[in-house]
Amino acid sequence: MSVHRSVRSASSVQFPAFVRALPSLRFVASWAMTLPCVLSVSCQREPAFSVAVTRSAIAVSREVNPANLSQHVRELVAQREKETPQTSLYWGNMKLRRVNAGQYIDSYLSAQGLTVVHEREDQQGVDTDNLYVDLPARSGSAHAAEYVLVSGHYDNWHVGADDNASAVSVMLEAARILRTRSFLRTIRIIAFDREEEGLVGSERYARLHQTESVAALLNMDCVGYASHQPNSQSAPPGLALRSVGDFLAILASDVGTPAMSKVIRLSAELPSPISILGLIAPGTGHSPAAAAFLRSDHAAFWQQGVPALFLTDTADFRNPHYHRSSDVPDTLDYDFLQRSAQLVVAATAALAEEE
Ligand SMILES: [Zn+2]
Structure with missing residues (x-):
């Protein structure tokens, strides 16, 4: 079942800053100012889920x-x-694909018995169609009006196996599993449109829903590529990551740090834990030094002070197929993708249930 909402847009709304998708413009010049810090997984003072x-x-x-x-x-x-x-309005040579993926998401979720909301908006000649489903909280829950959001974009360059079919696959599997349960909070699974053109869909969603209470957001962008080879991982200038690209990075702004700590501790308890690197972008994460961390749909939520976590295999800092026609299914590491999915499903359930 699908529900279609059209959003009338005010002419005064600012168009999103698509320059955020251009790391080379923003962080190369400014990265060295204040480096984000790497969260220590071993710190015993970190909060944990019960x-x-x-x-x-x-x-x-x-x-x-x-x-x-x-x-x-x-x-x-x-x-x-x-x-x-x-062809994208903003990226001359970009070959954008989004329609069929949106239809696939709608069909799958509808077949699961879920009501798919299409939130459509058209402004300045750019139409977006954000899709979401709600998994209602337990009846009578005092936290039912609070949301745990799980998100990823569904528009793509080329065919986009890692970027971002990997994340969409996790969202669909999370919906299948979690819809049979109910938690203290409402879970909303969102597929954002037009991320590649400057985070357009998520900025519109965040503006439209800014009065809602969001307990946490898990945003995924590229969660299926890993390499176990030496020197397979690079990093933004001035930031030392590990040299082997076999970890999932989790990024948080200050307000999301407690949630990130809990998720990292939870990850270590899973039967097949994934290697994690936690990174904190100071403040709201919108300092010039952390601009490399703003390249996905969590950015608007960080700006609003929402505890939002960004989960990624680090995209072009690891994956040589990033934004190329070679980003195809056979290049993914499906064991890594499975571990990513297990973590996201577990973290969503825990964030939705923790008092
Ligand atoms: Zn992406």
Whole structure:
């Protein structure tokens, strides 16, 4: 079932700053000013989820089916291959694909018995269609009006297996698993449109929904590529990451640091834990020094002070196929994708249930 909402846009609304998607313009010049810090996983003072919440989150994560993840990635790519690419208004040579992926997401979620909301907006000649489903909180919950958001963009360069069918596959699997349960908070799973053109869809969503209470956001962008080779990982200038690209990075602004600490501790408890690197962008994360951390749909939420976590395989700092026609399903590491999905499902369940 689908619900369509059209949003009348005010002419005074600023168009999103698409320059944010251009790391070379923003952070190379300014990165060295104030370096973000790397969170120590071993610090015992970090907050953690309660034992009961941790236990039930681990049980939920076991329901991730790796066959579903790879099928979603391959099907999304196959659908995109049938789509006529559109030239972007802003990126002359960009071949944007978004329509078929949106239809695939709608079909799958509808088949799960969920009501898919299409939030459409058209301003300055740029139309967006953000899709979301709500998984209602337990009846009578005092926290039912609070949301835990799980997100990723569905528009793509070329066919986009890692960027961003990997994240969409996790969102669809999370919806399948979590819809059979109910938690203290409402879970909303959102597929954002036109991220590649400057975070357009998520900025519009964040503006329209800014009065809602968001307990946490988990935003994914590229969560399926890993390498175990030496020197397979690079980093923004001035920031030392690990040299082997086999970890999932989790980024938070200051307000999201407690949630990130809990998620990192939870990750270590999972049956097949994924290697994690936590990074903190000081303040709201919008300092020039942290601009490399603003390249996805969590940016507008950081600006609003929402505890938003950004989960990524670091994209072009690791994946040589990033934004190329070679970003195809066979280049992904499906064990890594499965572990990413298990973490996201467990973290969503825990964030939605923790008092
Ligand atoms: Zn992306």
